[in-house]
Amino acid sequence: MSNTLNLTLNIWRQDGPNGPGRFETYKAPGIPEDASFLEMLDLVNEELIAQGKVPVEFPHDCREGICGSCGVMINGQAHGPERGTATCQLHMRKFSDGDTIDVEPWRAAAFPVIRDLVVDRSPLDAIIEAGGYISAPTGTAQDANETPIPKEVADSAMDAAACIGCGACVAACPNSAAQLFTAAKVWHLNSLPQGQPERYRRAQNMVETMELFFGSCTNHGECSEACPKEISQDFIAYLNRDHMKAKFFNRKLASQR
Amino acid sequence: MAAPTKARVDSADRPLRPKGKELPFPLSLYQTAVGKKWVMAVTGIMLLGFVVFHMLGNLKLYLGVVEHNGVLDYDANIYGEWLRDLLVPFLPRTVTLWILRIGLIGAFGLHIHAMYALTMMNQQANVTYSSKRDWKAATFASRSMRYTGVIVLAYLIFHLADLTWGFIPGYDYERGHPHENVVGSLSNPVVAAFYIIANALLAMHIFHGAYSMFQSLGINNPAYNKLRRGFAAGVAGIILIGNVSFPIAVLAGIIDLSDKVK
Numbered sequence A: 001m002s003n004t005l006n007l008t009l010n011i012w013r014q015d016g017p018n019g020p021g022r023f024e025t026y027k028a029p030g031i032p033e034d035a036s037f038l039e040m041l042d043l044v045n046e047e048l049i050a051q052g053k054v055p056v057e058f059p060h061d062c063r064e065g066i067c068g069s070c071g072v073m074i075n076g077q078a079h080g081p082e083r084g085t086a087t088c089q090l091h092m093r094k095f096s097d098g099d100t101i102d103v104e105p106w107r108a109a110a111f112p113v114i115r116d117l118v119v120d121r122s123p124l125d126a127i128i129e130a131g132g133y134i135s136a137p138t139g140t141a142q143d144a145n146e147t148p149i150p151k152e153v154a155d156s157a158m159d160a161a162a163c164i165g166c167g168a169c170v171a172a173c174p175n176s177a178a179q180l181f182t183a184a185k186v187w188h189l190n191s192l193p194q195g196q197p198e199r200y201r202r203a204q205n206m207v208e209t210m211e212l213f214f215g216s217c218t219n220h221g222e223c224s225e226a227c228p229k230e231i232s233q234d235f236i237a238y239l240n241r242d243h244m245k246a247k248f249f250n251r252k253l254a255s256q257r
Numbered sequence B: 001m002a003a004p005t006k007a008r009v010d011s012a013d014r015p016l017r018p019k020g021k022e023l024p025f026p027l028s029l030y031q032t033a034v035g036k037k038w039v040m041a042v043t044g045i046m047l048l049g050f051v052v053f054h055m056l057g058n059l060k061l062y063l064g065v066v067e068h069n070g071v072l073d074y075d076a077n078i079y080g081e082w083l084r085d086l087l088v089p090f091l092p093r094t095v096t097l098w099i100l101r102i103g104l105i106g107a108f109g110l111h112i113h114a115m116y117a118l119t120m121m122n123q124q125a126n127v128t129y130s131s132k133r134d135w136k137a138a139t140f141a142s143r144s145m146r147y148t149g150v151i152v153l154a155y156l157i158f159h160l161a162d163l164t165w166g167f168i169p170g171y172d173y174e175r176g177h178p179h180e181n182v183v184g185s186l187s188n189p190v191v192a193a194f195y196i197i198a199n200a201l202l203a204m205h206i207f208h209g210a211y212s213m214f215q216s217l218g219i220n221n222p223a224y225n226k227l228r229r230g231f232a233a234g235v236a237g238i239i240l241i242g243n244v245s246f247p248i249a250v251l252a253g254i255i256d257l258s259d260k261v262k
């Protein structure tokens, strides 16, 4: 038998986008330490339903750390205390018996609360729409290794592409900047040969769309700490560099890069 | 088929700020927040360069009296004259100094304007949490940049009024005699304490700035990234030790007035 925890939860409840929110305190007794944070919320909800109350809405989907749906602020940390872990992969054994846990939705002006812990993250989609793609003819699949890519470059692109778009970087940033998300999405294309034709347009358009919704990076570094994929701030520097080049360079000369 | 209609207005349909028209280069650069950060980094480097040379120049205070062209004078005063005579006779006296000053004033203006615009943008974008935040990476220095910056600006104005314009009463200001002025001003322990505190905050500001500028400029090489914190701490530490030593040395009588100079 695994150990169980008796917890007290302060959960943010908000009935709708315009409703005032408030913290409500719930007792969560007998939580197995093998439960994930979301399973713990499921147990709390079952109890609420049994009592005829409205369960807590929280964002989730895959529950295996790959979809980017989940994410709440746990005790003042995006995705909670465990490094490189999404909320769905956070286990209750990281907490101790008798703990009080504050649970709050992501906060940013561009992320209005839909209900309880669920926020509207559609501005991240707007950033992707501004350039997070390549415009290549899609015919039959290309043969493997037709476009040679150095191993290091492929690794770097993969590290950036690991972003699941959860928005923890925005939630963790005191400026509500989406720099880490945008940098990851820009770099995984800008570092690869397939991304070159649109490289500078992409950097410029994605940065400028980002700036319609979010704050500006002041290099605190909270984003990488919160990121469930531990995406490095280095990509932010590469994003800045490509954005500057987009402004400085005459793109007719881009082939001379 | 009818075009799909959207039942709900998403947050993505309501940008916090309108997309303006792109201005001609280089204004187009400054229009963006990333561009403003780039300008902050470049002007920050200029201001940091000034702070370093100002501190190095002040070390002349320790040399006391030297003989120069057969006359005994304080070395700091001779250095002050040298600054006015820079590039003479190519340019008339004080012209080089004024070019440098105008460059610094411009850098200051841009640094402050970019700070103001970015702060407004960030406050508009941010919603504070109702629960307590737990900082993992942000340093005290990085979170207090706005406050240390404003205090350093206030200190700078006081410092100019005190030692450049001679507006602050308390000692007999004499134009062109920096050594005597510094000793006169810093002999007051209250003024000296203010200088010490302000310079500690300046060093803290530099600690985050000298680290952060690499990211803002896009200078990032994983092979050297580990050195950035050390670089920032080193620069801030040198500024701190140098600048704080002057008020202490005046109070301790290490930097003093000599009767060899009339």
Ligand code: FES
Residues within 6 Å of the ligand: A059, A060, A061, A062, A063, A064, A065, A066, A067, A068, A069, A070, A071, A086, A087, A088, A089, A164
């Ligand atoms: S639910 Fe998919 S990443 Fe957590």
